[in-house]
Amino acid sequence: MQIANFNKIKPKQLIVFDMDGTLTPTKAPMDREMTALMAKLLLVKKVAVIGGGKYQLFKQQLLQPLKVKKELFKNLFLFPTTSTAFYKYNGGWKNVYLLQLSQQERQKIKATFQRVFDEIGYRQPEKIYGKVIEDRGTQVTFSALGQEVVAMLGRVKGVALKEQWKEHNTPVKLKIAGLMQKYLPELEVRAAGHTSVDVTKKGIDKAYGLRQIEKHLKVKIKDMLFVGDAIFPGGNDYAVTKTPVDYIAVAGPEQTKDIIRKILG
Numbered sequence: 001m002q003i004a005n006f007n008k009i010k011p012k013q014l015i016v017f018d019m020d021g022t023l024t025p026t027k028a029p030m031d032r033e034m035t036a037l038m039a040k041l042l043l044v045k046k047v048a049v050i051g052g053g054k055y056q057l058f059k060q061q062l063l064q065p066l067k068v069k070k071e072l073f074k075n076l077f078l079f080p081t082t083s084t085a086f087y088k089y090n091g092g093w094k095n096v097y098l099l100q101l102s103q104q105e106r107q108k109i110k111a112t113f114q115r116v117f118d119e120i121g122y123r124q125p126e127k128i129y130g131k132v133i134e135d136r137g138t139q140v141t142f143s144a145l146g147q148e149v150v151a152m153l154g155r156v157k158g159v160a161l162k163e164q165w166k167e168h169n170t171p172v173k174l175k176i177a178g179l180m181q182k183y184l185p186e187l188e189v190r191a192a193g194h195t196s197v198d199v200t201k202k203g204i205d206k207a208y209g210l211r212q213i214e215k216h217l218k219v220k221i222k223d224m225l226f227v228g229d230a231i232f233p234g235g236n237d238y239a240v241t242k243t244p245v246d247y248i249a250v251a252g253p254e255q256t257k258d259i260i261r262k263i264l265g
């Protein structure tokens, strides 16, 4: 349920954040202010982060900026690639589970992307940055401008380019996602983030993520707060509304900071 009453937030045991657009601009690291707030939050709450990005990206966006005492990492739980993987800290970051796609499934996904591009006459942007189709093992992801656009162009230019693409091409992206799901009914297809389409095993979404958090961390979903920027029909956080979780929709990291300040205050 959407909540606005901050008295209901304080007692929550665990705060679950989406990554891109919620803690950070898309694919970029947390800024200094967010990092400082997160360090304080970890002193008083358990924190889980679910995002579409791979584990390597979680390290760059979340762990590298966060200079906290190692024991605080015990309160931080990472669910990259839409919770198809789970990492927790125990004298180092350890993988708890990994829902790998088979070699055959991954080949089929890549071939189907090509089929869909041909079918709708999709043309790639003239300039792309890194892989457009990336095999993340647990997830195959289409990124219209390439995986490395923010890494290669820098945060300001890279994020601006992605936002520009999103503004003009979201209908095309949704069309690609729709056809992918039609041709791959045995798998889960999501139009995610700004420029991406993710394919994973069936039944993987952020509701699945919350259930995994409940199971592995022994915290009931109703005792969690979820914060995300895409809690609307078609958004990649929308699935959480199917669960008993209390949630707050944010427009971006600045609003997320306000929520963390209220939890701390």
Ligand SMILES: [Mg+2]
Residues within 6 Å of the ligand: 018, 019, 020, 021, 022, 193, 228, 229, 230
């Ligand atoms: Mg997001």
